[in-house]
Amino acid sequence: IAKAEGRESFKQAMIKIGLDVPRSCTVHTMQEARDALREIGLPIIIRASYTLGGTGGGIAYNKEEFEEKVRNGLKLSPVSEVLLEESVLGWKEYEMEVMRDKADNVVIICAIENFDPMGVHTGDSITVAPAQTLTDKEYQCMRDATIAVMREIGVETGGSNVQFSINPETGRMIVIEMNPRVSRSSALASKATGFPIAKIAAKLAVGYTLDEIPNDITRETMACFEPTIDYVVTKIPRWTFEKFPDADPTLTVQMKSVGETMAIGRTFKESLQKALRGLEIGHFGLGGGKKDLWGTEKQPAIEEIRSKLATPNAERMFHIRYAFKAGMTVEDIQKLTSIDPWFLRQIRDIIACEEELRTVGRLDSISDELLRRAKSYGFSDRQLSGWLHATEIDVRNDRKQRGIVPVFKQVDTCAAEFEAYTPYYYSTYESEDETPARNAFAANGHGLVRPDGTAVPDTGDVVRNEHNHRPDGSQKRVMILGGGPNRIGQGIEFDYCCCHASFAMRELGIESIMVNSNPETVSTDYDTSDILFFEPLTTEDVLNICDRMQPDGVIVQFGGQTPLNLARGLESAGVPIIGTSPEMIDAAEDREKFTAILNKIGLRQPPNGIAVDAEGARAQAAKIGYPVLVRPSYVLGGRAMEICHEEEQLVRYMTEAVDASPDHPVLIDKFLEDAIEVDVDAISDGETTLVGGVMEHIEEAGVHSGDSACALPPYSLPQSVIEEIKQATYALARELRVRGLMNIQYAVKKVEQDGGDPIYTVYILEVNPRASRTSPFVSKATGQPLASMAAKIMAGVTLQEQGITTEAWPTYTSEKESVFPFSRFAGVDIILGPEMRSTGEVMGIADDFPAAFAKSQQAAGLNIPREGTVFLSMAGAHKQAMLEPARRLQKMGFKLISTSGTARELQNAGIEVEVVKKVQEGRPNLLDYMVNGDVQFIFNTPSGKGSRTEEGKIRAAAVLYGVPCATTLPGCLAMVRALEHLQAQPVPRVQAIQDWHNTVTPVS
Template sequence: MAENRDEFQSAMWAIGLDIPRGSFARSLDDAEKVYEQLGLPLIIRPSFTLGGVGGSVVYNREEFQERVQWGIARSPIGEILIEEALVGWKEFELEVMRDCADQCVVICSIENMDPLGVHTGDSITVAPQQTLTDKEYQRMRDAAFKVIRQIGVETGGSNIQFGVHPDTGRMVIIEMNPRVSRSSALASKATGFPIARIAAKLALGYRLDEIPNAITRKTTACFEPALDYVVVKIPRWTFEKFPMVDQVLGSQMKSVGEVMAIGRTFPEALQKALRSLELGRMGLGMDGRDAIDVEKIEPHLLGEWRRMIQSKLSKPHSENLFFLRHALKLSLEVKDVARITGIDPWFIDQIERIVDFEKRLRALANGRHSKLLDLRKTVSASLLWEAKRLGFSDHQLATLLRCEITTIRKLRDIHDIQPSYLPVDTCAGEFEAFTPYFYSSYDTGDDRKIDSQEESVIVLGSGPNRIGQGIEFDYCCVHASLTLREEGYRSVMVNCNPETVSTDYDISSALYFEPITLEDILAICEVEDPDGVIVQFGGQTPLKIAEALTHEGINVLGTPPQSIADAEDREKFGAILSANNLPTPPFGIVFNFSEAEEVADEVGFPILVRPSFVLGGRAMEIVYDSEGLRKYLRESAGEVTPEHPVLIDRYIENAFEFDVDAVSDGNETVICGILQHIEEAGVHSGDSACVIPPYALSDDVREKILSMTRKLASLFHVVGLMNVQFAYRDDQLYILEMNPRASRTIPFVSKATGVNWVRVATRCILGQTLRDMGIHENLDLPIVAVKEVVFPFSRFEGINPFLGPEMRSTGEVMGIGKTISEAYSKALYAAGTYLPSPDEGGTVFISINELDRLRMLPIARKLTELGFSIIATEGTQKFLNNNGVEAEFVFKVEEGRPNIIDRMKDGQVRMLINTPLGRTSYYDERVVGELAYRMNLTLITTLSAAEAALGAIERIGQHDLEPITLQEIR
């Protein structure tokens, strides 16, 4: 009933509740009738999609017609909901639970800082709600209970979203999710109330008053959580990966992750959340990375800058918070900023507190560099306390007071200003909390001392999910924590991601919901006094501070931080390989623009260029000539300096690529698995499907891979996990890179081999040997496993879906079979790629560059044998026809009509195989690729993937895919 809008509307009217006016449509004609009834603006929501996929707000008829067709295509049942757009209204969410005795409780109230019109997954949210009066909140609470009863949720939880007009107070029900949702996870972490666990017990017949509260051990689940702190969630976007995409936020979710921070005040929680985002920001600006330096704007230009910032704020986007600060610094009134943004004045007032305090601190510095002696005279203890209570980091204070970060730390030590660690207790301190789930605050003088006699180890988490660093690393952190506890250690987890398992309070002996920055980790170490810290399971996030932790006297367990730094430093890494006769493609390092062409000529085109110290291939590009290099340096590389060099590697074209995961105890090294990429070298390893065991690897090459991997483990003193990437072409094996940490493939390899390699690595880090654990190499598996990636292309318009060296996938799936074809077909289906069946037939579009045509010939021939028709662009069509494969000609986009776009829109194409070459304009490819994703058509952009897909299509035709359990592998 909740998903059927007509039934939901009737149900709400039956209990006297208001919902936005609207109706369903399955065609443009249906939609036009709704348009005539409602007028503009309108919001379009495709049915049965998550994250608002295909949704949009429209303001004119042309836009309406276009978005209707887009929305219908995105809905799995071809249906859209068209409603009046309540843009600018305040948005709230209540997490509600009900049991079989009709007891209802509100677990958490959540307020969206951004107004309606921005998807709640893209909105900054705050818990508990901040701007409702008690009377308004009680009215909303009563309405939520009516909704959950009327819809018929007999037991379990629901998320109910409300819209409230900021002036009239009109309240409408936006939607209800009668299930655990994205907001449920946030509410669970914000309150300490485990919603999913309680929902499972309610489904078994328990009442809320029969389920004990694990945190207080005195109350039950019918006790509504009370919060004496503020929780702020900020989404994590990766627009830098998609420069062509419109960054304005709307009804379709565009973020790929989020962070959560807890503080005693909104400013404290907000600034903690900002420095948790892994964007290099240490709070709300004031960290040396502000795009606009308001203090340096000439007086006669202030009006122009104000107009520009007002224009920027008129449309919600990922940088809104920073532009809010700029607007307030330029003396825009709170009421004017609220009117422009639709954000409640209360939130803007809170941000103004930060801005006003910033002005006070800048005045103290007076433009001079400060030493500790100076600061002791000018910065009082009370002023420093106030700064920390507003969430200012040491980095921000050092920037504002023009001193070193260590000076601020010394000043805090002098005044004994340290954070307190307070429990998330569900009861606002009314009862004692027995669960060690903590957040830091400077708003209280209470200290928490650890008196445990257990040896303790801190595991640093991976922060927010983003492209290049996702849930795979959280898997590693969770299993490391569980292993530490099994081995008798006090396991301490630090992370700031509410979407993860690692931030469940029962995974570790103690959980700190904190940013993973040097300041925050040192403060936790001061309280916990750990025997060591593990940094190798959280991806790049903990590695950034590994050397600094060692410098501060913290024992980093496992692979030495110096080895980690040497592997990250391309120059040092290359020198070590060269000194030990380990082959690597020719490379060079550019420290200024003038060196670039000279280094590129020495290395030899084509080349792979990238900034140093990046994860996920950020700003990495294949360049084929000097002109392309100059363009890259102008547009992508940014500043090129000795501190920010650009790396240039020879690009090995048409090579096989392999990923190798291994574990070492410091003496012996065991290979966990060898994965062969389906896509050729040049496609980022995180974007390539891969197979274990490898499907084309000779015994000789395998032995070389094993030998080189073991040698690297020895050279870099690896203790724990490591990953090595190899390229193989023309009987030559090259080492592309080596990461002395857990890789994103470890969860996949662990499941495919039946061995939990993270637990093995953790025991190695604790000093156990592989021999004592009985761990041996076993690379011959009884099954074939394929990892396929999931892309966010359907969420973005104007995107180029063709793969390259910069990672853009946001997730992955796994298929298991007895053959590679069976495993690959399962993986493709799991990823939402629906290959055409030979029984159904249909048309396949093929457009192949000249270098790929010989390899394409047997694929095309087999497709016709399976009953498919082929259409192709001119060069490909002539080649196929000349070689005995029948293919029909079709125009490229700008050549004539009907072209490939027309054929696709008419429903004549089932699958597309399109391989571009080099630095062409990509216009046709981009337009065709984007339409393919909009129409849910299978698009294949590399020949290796086409070969694998052909095998999967043949396998689908045999109709006998069988499930294989992970237990069968062990």
């Protein structure tokens, strides 16, 4: 591992075996770096050692960038080592996925080609498997080199990936790097070929050899049989730059995407268009639809197109199309992008077909040949409907009448040479369908048989019961819709629920069908469900599968917003949706219907209104009173949500941030300042409702629930308030006729009374009758498998029949903390607000709140200091509340520093503090302290949002220099309690999660 991960040792190993590498130099100090620059020259590639996702890397085009990027790389590398490398920008990039065992058997699993040339991190590049533009000789040379690398580095028990680059003009091939482990590409290669790299690597690690491990899919070949694929796989990353408007959207050697989608087709054209629609960003292929700017007043000028082609960015694929439409040639585009002409010719063919469709212009005039060709090129019914001036439903019905329907092909690792036993499918427009017929139960009710009467192997323990068979004796099928590509607001939490739903169906003896397009997930493993369809989650693609498989029920509750957006379309096409009805899901999402429900059952919500234009918004806000929280309806992850403190800000939001209309009204709520936010996950079978968990957020209301840390059970709310929240939850579940999971967000306003107990008022913010992103956290915190229980309810098994009649109430505390990608987006202000920006989460479990909070912070990668200097800077409203925590910090031995305003408050209260200059007051100022490593912690609550403010610069610098920073008052207070705990008990109590679960007390 050290030989491959250490930049210098890897370079020497490659030279030893005669492989070419870029000219480079490994440095450990800034002076060494400057000396190396004189030899290598600009532009220069910077790579930090022992980091993931290109962290600490970059491309420097001038000396100023060079100094900044090398300094950052040395800081982020755990061994303070940076590789400086000659630029190979514009060369073609390839990856070889390879496995080797202790007997020196080596197999190449997959050759992956990057659509984007060198200079874009492979995690941010569109990738294609198998490689499309290598000659056979080039492929064999690369294969031999890969095997030589494996032997020299000494990987004997598992998978690796080796990255190569080829100069398209001279053919010179160089080795870029090797990951001596399973990587992001391994997951993609596993899904692309059906060869389970990590599973086989685990067997190699305990001593098996490749010729001893059977291939699960064929059951006839061994793992030493190299996969052969007769289809094309395209992966496209998913970015969320809209969440970071201040960030630089240029794609470089540092990875910025947060998710990816993968599609399979018989040709590159088909798989590319399927992948574009699988991204779920409003494009239904290459061109067409509301997002297509061609022919609108926003059509980009040729100068803008050229600029977008010259710098890698998230929209480049669509600008390649605009370039062809504007009359540019393959050669013109290749010069600007360095993308291989073969790929550009494929895209040109797609656009030529689009022009043919536009010329026809009518559905009743299109020939069968052109319609079939368009579908085989991957065009969606949605795209065709725009160019043929018809509705999507009309195109679908017309296509089916003509017999132009997709067939489903099997992923079998062997290009159909052997029979495949793993039902893993993709759609294409050809003639032969390979999906299995429905199984039936054996006459004695034990085991399954095929339509020809032969037994289905390994199903002897499947027993017929009242929930799993149809009137004709055949086995029921339930389809689970996944969540699509990971993005901010919708990630792996929903995939957890989909997998547990699939396992629950298997337990009941129901055949589970999974539909998803995300190669990073467990749900797209071929052994998670009985049948897997690797397809985009659109109405068209899901209906095509339903036509073929005829499921007895479809579950839309577990994949986040993606399947919910399809629910109405599927239901109107006659697909049976099981669980909470789409009508009730709509009632919870629709502001007016939901308000009527709350009024009916006597529950409180903040004063609110709806607006369809800026004028209406001003009137509503004036009636409700500022500050107001504004957001579009039907969104996940707080997309385009904002807190407006005055009218000017509201008008700007209505004109710039959202496209409000009668179909898409904007919701306006009174913003409850300093309220405590509470999340509740519950489960109901229509009769019995149980609360899975009540979570109290650390950050106040106004910070998106996906970004706030939260504690289960609540750490500050009295029992009477928790009881009121539970009763409201039961009432809502009953009224919405929930069957499955639901999540409710509450805000609790606390008003202190002179000399008496405080008064708490509970408000309902929103209800989501589906799995929430906290479902896995609650399940892990309490030991109750909520997603599995909910799936069984949908299949007709009540909670009582499942033997679950009590709620689980832990005596310990579990803490969820969010993980943010701020280090990837230099200069972005890290202040938390109503728009979600975290990309992951961690969990800490301990006996009490301070200990659990401390564990969660450490798990999130925060380097919690035990001593040193704390910088305090508080907004006016928080200065008094910070005095007590400041005293406690001082008592623990921390030195306090502050700018003049906060310092005055602290000194007046008798707290010792050193005054430091603000950035604009001269040097040395706070930034100098941070650069020199003289500040260990920052407590800063903002008076204004944005990286343009003085405070914003401080917070952005805190990310750059790795200084922990708390930006909310409750977050600061929780951190002080955690620091006190760590001083008193530096070594945490550790035990298995099962042991924690054993202490949970049931509450009826």
